[in-house]
Amino acid sequence: MKPVPVPSFDERTPAPGAGQKRLAILGATGSIGRSCAQVIAGSPDRFAVASVASGRDGAALARAALALGADFAAVADPAGYADLKSGLSGSGVEAAAGADAVVEAALRPADLVVSAIVGAVGLAPTFAAISAGRAVALANKETLVCAGSLVMAAAQQAGARLLPMDSEHNAIFQALGGRDPASIVRMTITASGGPFRQWSAERIASATRAEALAHPKWAMGPKVTIDSASLMNKGLELIEAHHLFAVPAERLAVVVHPQSIVHGFIAFVDGSLIAGLASPDMRTPIAHCLAYPERVHSGAVAPDLASLASLTFENADLVKFPALALAISALAEGGGAPTALNAANEVAVAAFLDGRIAFGAIVGLVARTLEAMRAAAEISIPATVAQALAIHHIARDRTTGLLA
Secondary structure, eight states: OOOOOOOOGGGOOOOOOTTOEEEEEETTTSHHHHHHHHHHHHOTTTEEEEEEEESSOHHHHHHHHHHHTOSEEEESSGGGHHHHHHHTTTTOOEEEESHHHHHHHHHSSOSEEEEOOOSGGGHHHHHHHHHTTOEEEEOOHHHHHHHHHHHHHHHHHHTOOEEEOSHHHHHHHHHHTTOOGGGEEEEEEEEOOGGGTTSOHHHHHTOOHHHHTOOSSOOOOHHHHHHHHHTHHHHHHHHHHHHHHTOOGGGEEEEEOTTOOEEEEEEETTSOEEEEEOOSOTHHHHHHHHHTTSOOOOSOOOOOHHHHOOOOOEEOOTTTOHHHHHHHHHHHHOTTHHHHHHHHHHHHHHHHHTTSSOTTHHHHHHHHHHHHHHHTTOOOOOSSHHHHHHHHHHHHHHHHHHHO
8 A cells, every 4th residue: 555645735625514424533644644534535525524633743733634624633742733833823723732632632522533643642542532432443553452451341331332443453343244252263364474474584583674664565654564574563453353352362363365355354153254355455444434334435446356366375473473472472461461562562663663673683672571570560450541551651661671
C-alpha cells in the first residue's frame, strides 16, 4: 500500500448533513489517518469529522483538521501546539494540546471514534471513549495489549461497540460473523513474513535499518515496519485477538502467507474454514469500520484470484523470529507481561532506529527487561488503566537503563 495523502483544503469535507456519520479521528496525521481521509473524501456525503488528534506534529494536524472540516484539533505533545495554533489561525477550528485535550477530542459528540494514535498515548482517550459507550474503531495496538481485560470489561459495561481496524482482526471479525467463540477450533492470523522471510537467522541479526524498513507488501510508519520485520507485530496481534474475540491463547496461531491476500481465517468445530480475503490495502478494513454495518467504496480493488494463480502458506519459524515466540510466551503468562513486553519493545525498536543497537539485539533487550521486572516483582495484574500505564512506564525505564 502506498502512503495516502490528506485531501487538500479545497477538497475538505462539507459541514455535517442529514444521514452523515460523525467521526473523531485520533491519529489523523499517521498512515491510518491519511487512509481514513481518502475513504472519507470518496464518500463525502456519508461522513463528517468532528475532531482530530495526533501525537506531536502540530503543523500536519492543522492541515488535516482543515482538510477534514473538523471543529476541534488536539495534539498530545504540547511542543506541537504553536504550530497547530498557527496553522489553524483564522479558521475557527479550536486548538488544544496535552493528554487531556486528546481525551476531549475522543469525547466530542461523534458516532465513531477512530483510535489510531501510535503508542501508549492512545490508551487513555480510547478507554475514555469506550467507557462513555462510544463505538470505537481500534487501530491502536496498545489499547488491548496493555489493558485488554480492562478495555473489554469497560466495553461490555458501557455497551460500546469495538470494530477492529487492523487488516488481520478485521478479516477475523468479518469471518466470525457474530458466531459463538466456543465453536472456534483455531483462529489464525497471517503474516507476510516481512523482508527477512527467506533470510538466515544470522543474517537477520545483522540487518541494517534500511533493510528492516523495506517491507515487501505494506507501507507503514517506521515503528510498525520494524515490528513487522521481527514478527513482533504478529505476537502483539495475537494478544489483541485473544481479548477482542475471547479466544484462549492455545487456539490462536500465526501462519506466514507471502501474498498478503488472506488476512485471517477461522476453523470451526463442524470442519468449516472461513477466511477473510482482501488486497493488501488498509483502505479496505478502514472503509468497513467507518461505514459499518453498511459498505462504501474504499478506493481499493478486491483481489483477482485467477490472476494470482496460487496462494501459499507456511509455518512461522520461531527460531528465526524469536520476538514472536517471546510475545506468545507473554500472552501465556498474562497479567502485566504483555504490557511490559510492548513497552520494552518500543524502547528497543527506537534504539535500533537510532543506530544504538543491532536488529538482532532488539528481542534480547526485551527479554532481559521482562526478566528484570519478574525478579523485582514488577509484573502484576493491572486492576486499572493507571496501573497498566505504571507497568508500561516501569518497563520503559528498565529497558532504557539496560541500554545505558
